[in-house]
Every structure is written in structure tokens, then in C-alpha cells.
Amino acid sequence: MFGIGVPELVLILIIGLVVFGPGKLPGVGKALGQSIKEFKQANSDDDKTVDVGEQKKLNAETDKK
Numbered sequence: 001m002f003g004i005g006v007p008e009l010v011l012i013l014i015i016g017l018v019v020f021g022p023g024k025l026p027g028v029g030k031a032l033g034q035s036i037k038e039f040k041q042a043n044s045d046d047d048k049t050v051d052v053g054e055q056k057k058l059n060a061e062t063d064k065k
Contacts, residue, residue: 016028
């Protein structure tokens, strides 16, 4: 897909381990996975449209809180 082989992947993992440490690395991976999942979900929701009046009502409700 991106032309990333095993040596490149190992290098990326080692750099991540050095930067974030072994304790934070699973949390970083989880956050990255959730971000990718949400991005894909947002892209697949192209067929949904939002009414401008509905959006203004939602914005007004959140501003009150």
C-alpha cells in the first residue's frame, strides 16, 4: 500500500518505543487506531446530509451549556 516493508516497520516501531517509552506505546497505538476508525467512518458517511436549520439548533444548544 505505502511501500513499507518489514525493515521500515521495525525502524518505525523502534523510534516509537524510544520517543514514547514502553508504558505509553500501547495507549498511543490505541489512540491512533481509534482516530483512523473515526476518519474512515466520517468518510463513509458522505451520503448523510445535515439540514442547516438543524445544525443551527444544535449549535445554539451546545452554546447554552
